[in-house]
Amino acid sequence: MRQLQTGVVAPLTDAKPLSFIGGFESTFQPALDVDVLETTDHVRRWRSDLDLLRATGVWRVRYPVRWHRIECRPGRFDWSAADEVLGYLRDTGTVPIVDLVHHTSYPLWLRRGFADRKWAGAYLRFLETFARRYPWIEEYTLFNEPFTTFLLCGQEGVWPPHLKGLKGFLTLARNVFPSIAEGSRMYRDLLPGARHVYLDTCEGHTAARPEAGIHADFANDRRFFLTDLFVGKELVPDRPFVTAVLEAGGAPLLEMAPGHVDVLGLDYYAHSQWHWLDAAGRGIRNSPVPRSLSDLIRTYWDRYHLPCALTETNIRGYASDRASWLKYTLEQCEMARDAGVPVDGYCWYPFVDSCDWDSLLVRSEGYVDPVGVYWLDQRLDRRPSSMSAAYRRAANGTPASDLPAYRLQPPVSEWLRGWMPQMAHWDWRDPPAAEIVSPR
Numbered sequence: 001m002r003q004l005q006t007g008v009v010a011p012l013t014d015a016k017p018l019s020f021i022g023g024f025e026s027t028f029q030p031a032l033d034v035d036v037l038e039t040t041d042h043v044r045r046w047r048s049d050l051d052l053l054r055a056t057g058v059w060r061v062r063y064p065v066r067w068h069r070i071e072c073r074p075g076r077f078d079w080s081a082a083d084e085v086l087g088y089l090r091d092t093g094t095v096p097i098v099d100l101v102h103h104t105s106y107p108l109w110l111r112r113g114f115a116d117r118k119w120a121g122a123y124l125r126f127l128e129t130f131a132r133r134y135p136w137i138e139e140y141t142l143f144n145e146p147f148t149t150f151l152l153c154g155q156e157g158v159w160p161p162h163l164k165g166l167k168g169f170l171t172l173a174r175n176v177f178p179s180i181a182e183g184s185r186m187y188r189d190l191l192p193g194a195r196h197v198y199l200d201t202c203e204g205h206t207a208a209r210p211e212a213g214i215h216a217d218f219a220n221d222r223r224f225f226l227t228d229l230f231v232g233k234e235l236v237p238d239r240p241f242v243t244a245v246l247e248a249g250g251a252p253l254l255e256m257a258p259g260h261v262d263v264l265g266l267d268y269y270a271h272s273q274w275h276w277l278d279a280a281g282r283g284i285r286n287s288p289v290p291r292s293l294s295d296l297i298r299t300y301w302d303r304y305h306l307p308c309a310l311t312e313t314n315i316r317g318y319a320s321d322r323a324s325w326l327k328y329t330l331e332q333c334e335m336a337r338d339a340g341v342p343v344d345g346y347c348w349y350p351f352v353d354s355c356d357w358d359s360l361l362v363r364s365e366g367y368v369d370p371v372g373v374y375w376l377d378q379r380l381d382r383r384p385s386s387m388s389a390a391y392r393r394a395a396n397g398t399p400a401s402d403l404p405a406y407r408l409q410p411p412v413s414e415w416l417r418g419w420m421p422q423m424a425h426w427d428w429r430d431p432p433a434a435e436i437v438s439p440r
Helices: 042-055 080-091 119-133 146-155 165-190 210-231 240-247 251-255 293-304 319-338 386-395 417-423
Strands: 020-023 060-064 095-099 139-141 195-201 204-207 263-267 273-276 308-312 343-347
Touching: 020 308, 042 080, 060 080, 080 095, 119 165, 146 165, 146 195, 146 210, 165 195, 165 210, 165 240, 165 251, 195 210, 195 308, 204 210, 204 293, 210 240, 210 273, 210 293, 240 251, 263 293, 293 308, 293 319, 308 319, 319 343, 319 386, 319 417
Parallel strands: 020 060, 020 343, 060 095, 095 139, 139 195, 195 263, 204 273, 263 308, 308 343
Antiparallel strands: none
C-alpha cells in the first residue's frame, strides 16, 4: 500500500476489482397499499431494467421477493410474478440476493405488522415455502435492516404500528427478531449451499464536547446491539445501550438463540454518522468530523470477523454529485480490502431512482428521489448521466482512482463538507455542462 500526503491509504490498482451488486428499492407502504417497485414502474419494466443492469456489467442483484403481493390471503401463495422474474435472472446468469422482507413489506392481513401475534408463524411459513420452491437460490437476505426498521416502526413511530420509545423498539424486536434467527437456522438445512447476507446500518457517532459524549457512546453501542445478539456475542450488562434495554424490561430478548450469518452487509450513507452537540442530545446528521468509511468497515470486521459487503449507499443529489460519492465509497471499500478486510461486494442502491423517500414513505405522491444510477424523468423513463457512465466503468473493473471527481453542487457540497479532507488527493473537474444547475 502507498501512503498519501493526507495520511489516507490509497488502494492498490492491481488488486482484484470488487464485485458490483445492483438493487431495486421495493418497500411496501401498508397504509397506502403500494410499494416502490410499483411507484417507479419497475413492475412493468422489470425485464428492461434487469437488461440495463446487466449491460453495465453487473451480474449480482439485490432483488425483492414481495411477500405482501405473494400471500395476500393467509396460506395462499401466488408465485407467478416471482417465478417469472427469478426464472429470468437464473436464465441470464444473474445471481439474485433475494430480499425476503424489506422494511414494512409484509401482508396486510398482519394488521399490527411487526407487533402482530401471528408474525412468527406466518413469517417462517413464508420462508420455508420460498426455500422449497427455489432450492437453487445462492444468496438471500431474510430481513433488511432490522435496527432501522424497529427504530422507525417501534421507537420513532414513523411506520406502522407507530410505537414510540425504547419499549416500543423492544416490543417489536422481541416479537420479530427471534424468528429471523430461527429462519437463518432453518435455511442452513433447506438451502445449505446458499449464503445469508445479513444487512444493517453502518454507523459512527462523535461528540462535539465532553458532555455530549454520553449520547455518542449510547449510539455507538446501540449500532451493534442487534447484530451482537444475532451472532451470539456476549452482551455485557454495563454497556450503555444494553443497560437501557435491561431497564426497559428487555432481558427476555437477550435470551434468544443466535442465528447464522455468512456475509455482513453494511448499509452506509452520509447521514449514518451523527455528531452529538450537547448534553440535551441534540445532534447533526452528516457529521462535520466523519470517520472514513474504510475505518468504519474495519471496525465491523474487527468485531465480527465476517466477510463484509457495502450493500447500500447513495447520495441524494445531482448526477455528478452521485458520481463523486461513488468514487469516494468505492475508494474506501478498496482501502478496506487492501487493509485485509474481505470485502464481498459493492452495491449502489438503488439502480434507478426511488420514489417518496423524501417523506420517509409516509406519503405516496410519485415524488422522484434523485439517488439512482439511472435517473427517472417525468414519464419514469430511465435516463443516463455522468453517474451511469462512471458506474459502468467501475462495474467493469475501473478502480476508484481512475473515476472522475466532479465538483459538488449545493446542497451536497454543504452536506459533505466534513468529508472533503478525505477527498483532498483528488483531481477535481467541473460537472458536465448539461448537469450544472443554477443556484436558483
